[in-house]
Amino acid sequence: MGERDWISRYFAPLATAQGADALRDDVAELSTGNGRIIATVDALVEGVHFFPDDPVESVARKLVRTNVSDIIAKGARPLEALLTLGWPHGRPEGDLARFAGALGTELADWGARLVGGDTTASPQGLFLSLTLTGQCGPDGPVRRSGAQAGDALWVTGEIGAACRGYRALREGRADDPHIAAYREPVLAPLRITDMLQAYATGSMDVSDGLLGDARMFAAASRLSVRVDLDAVPFAGGAPDLEERLALASWGDDYQVLFSAPESATPKIQADATEGGLRITRIGTFAPGTGLTALMDGTAVNLPETLGFEHG
Ligand SMILES: Nc1ncnc2c1ncn2[C@@H]1O[C@H](COP(=O)(O)OP(=O)(O)OP(=O)(O)O)[C@@H](O)[C@H]1O
Ligand SMILES: Cc1ncc(C[n+]2csc(CCOP(=O)(O)O)c2C)c(N)n1
Ligand SMILES: [Mg+2]
Structure with missing residues (x-):
């Protein structure tokens, strides 16, 4: 199975926001919420941020939480996420299924939704980056x-x-x-x-x-x-x-x-x-x-x- 099947099988089910168009388009339309919107991005690299044998579910939850941490510190609520995934050749597809499952649950727990991303192969180690938007309070981000x-x-x-x-x-x-x-x-x-x-x-x-x-x-x-x-x-x-x-x-x-x-x-x-x-x-x-x-x-x-x- 390749990139396209992975996206439709594992990530499209998470992308339920209307602006994601079920991951069938080139772009996602972000929601503007009812006030000011902020964005953050944080990457996790195997061997730098987590150990190769850490469970992939943990890696998914850590990826979401490192980003949620930036958003809630601004007094804002997590909104929409874009995922970049560099998947190592050797990792079994079962790991991808478990990763996507944990990612979906963790995003939902924080009230956020996946709206898009990018998937590539990685010659060495798992690479992940999540971009997350947030809905600010009436006074904007707490700086x-x-x-x-x-x-x-x-x-x-x-x-x-x-x-x-x-x-x-x-x-x-x-x-x-x-x-x-x-x-x-x-x-x-x-x-x-x-x-x-x-x-x-x-x-x-x-x-x-x-x-x-x-x-x-x-x-x-x-x-x-x-x-x-x-x-x-x-x-x-x-x-x-x-x-x-x-x-x-x-x-x-x-x-x-x-x-x-x-x-x-x-x-x-x-x-x-x-x-x-x-x-x-x-x-x-x-x-x-x-x-x-x-x-x-x-x-x-x-x-x-x-x-x-x-x-
Ligand atoms: N490669 C980059 N290109 C553009 N802006 C960047 C880049 N790396 C960091 N920044 C910006 O620099 C600022 C500080 O980034 P940094 O990643 O240190 O944030 P942080 O929240 O302090 O740390 P952490 O990554 O540990 O959450 C942020 O505004 C971030 O958007
Ligand atoms: C395997 C392994 N080795 C070392 C560390 C330590 N570490 C790496 S990045 C970071 C700060 C936040 O990262 P960033 O600034 O990229 O957001 C810390 C404390 C780790 N977590 N895992
Ligand atoms: Mg920070």
Whole structure:
């Protein structure tokens, strides 16, 4: 079976939006929603973002979640997706069927639909790229540049679970509970977008390491930021400084990092409790530039590399 059969068999059933025309045309017509639309794209490469023997269902879910993470961090809801697939010659067709099944379910779980894509062979390893659009709230995307001096810095979920899972896979500890979070990041639920629309002045997703991303957030807002390492919700706990710095600069967390005025703190805490969202206050923005990380109230020496970079 070849490209055309794969598309009609595995991907056309997912492309139910009218603008996708059942994947029979050259283009997809995107919906304009009822307001401002944003777009993001993230790629996953075998050996770079996942291991060759990770289950293809996990790869599908990670692909969707890395993109959803960018969209929800803007206070927006996932809408439509375009998939680019480079399928290795050696992979069995059964893997493609399982990949497409998981992709369809995961997109649907976030309220998104596949509207198109491109399929090629890959001489080596699986290559995937997903483009995802999102429907913004009435004020448009919550930008990285919006934090104000005096704002509190908040983070959803846990930091470092993926790093712990990656280490476990490298070291052959197959029973480590963090492997699941490495393969399939646990995102904040969609209702985080209501909170961001209501209270956030600025927001981004943490994909390349908490500390490096916090520094980028502050730079985009032309401010400095202080992160209290004692407050950061590290997966599995992390008592010593070296481990905290390692977990906070590795990446693959896919949590939301946002700023909000101090006056919103009680409302954020109340909404989080009511909605069952895990959100932790981990720092403060101030005038100036750069990142300070504190432990036991004292500024710590930071390593040169604070986040993941390709190249
Ligand atoms: N090859 C490229 N061509 C055009 N724009 C790019 C390219 N790579 C990145 N960008 C843009 O640069 C900005 C930062 O991209 P980046 O991929 O670092 O986003 P991120 O969300 O911080 O990281 P992640 O990929 O880990 O989610 C985005 O606006 C993105 O669209
Ligand atoms: C097999 C394997 N080796 C290394 C890593 C680590 N890693 C790769 S990319 C990335 C940051 C986000 O990527 P991007 O910036 O491309 O969105 C991280 C933490 C991994 N996940 N799997
Ligand atoms: Mg991002």
